[in-house]
Amino acid sequence: MFVSYSKMTQTKEKWMDPFYLNFMGACDGVTYVNKHWITPKVCIGDAESSYERFDIVVNANYPHNYVKHGNIGRKEMTDYKCTLYLVGMCDHDTEDIIPYVEDLIPRLKIKYNEKPSLRILFHCFAGKSRSVSLALAYLVEVLGMNVDEALALIKEKRPHVDPRPLFIETLRNKYLDK
Numbered sequence: 001m002f003v004s005y006s007k008m009t010q011t012k013e014k015w016m017d018p019f020y021l022n023f024m025g026a027c028d029g030v031t032y033v034n035k036h037w038i039t040p041k042v043c044i045g046d047a048e049s050s051y052e053r054f055d056i057v058v059n060a061n062y063p064h065n066y067v068k069h070g071n072i073g074r075k076e077m078t079d080y081k082c083t084l085y086l087v088g089m090c091d092h093d094t095e096d097i098i099p100y101v102e103d104l105i106p107r108l109k110i111k112y113n114e115k116p117s118l119r120i121l122f123h124c125f126a127g128k129s130r131s132v133s134l135a136l137a138y139l140v141e142v143l144g145m146n147v148d149e150a151l152a153l154i155k156e157k158r159p160h161v162d163p164r165p166l167f168i169e170t171l172r173n174k175y176l177d178k
Contacts, residue, residue, distance in 0.1 A: 035127070036158040039143070041119050044135050044158050046127035051080050055118035056111060058104065060087040060130040072103050083111070091129050097167045098174060101137045109142045128160065133167040140175050147172050 035045030051057050059065045065086045067073040073086035089100050124130035139150035
């Protein structure tokens, strides 16, 4: 379900803003690798990745992005001239990735068709599973790659990725003809 940012939070306090939270320090025991360019226009990062110089940022750092589970929110970041999509997707085996892909990727495809030079960042907490899976769907559906070549490219450019096997299997089944 797609919701506006104003419906996601009733407060304007800085500490509740997902954009501000993206710059907060790392949690104990978590190693951040920041971001890696997969293609010249597609980047995958972690919660410490800066939003600067991106046209679109897909923040799948749920629940830290303060969007309700199962929803995708959108916010125009006027200071950084980017559109922020907040994805309420869990990183566990009971999460079905398809509703998120079918809601988000067509929106990104429209943006890409309007401006093929757009730069997009996909990030979650560690930049290993949710962001990788959504970026994979983008590479397949928008840029025309097949699942295996897209996954190989992601692993080549960001070697520590570890997408949930069920997410990858689900995407392989969705994109059998690609």
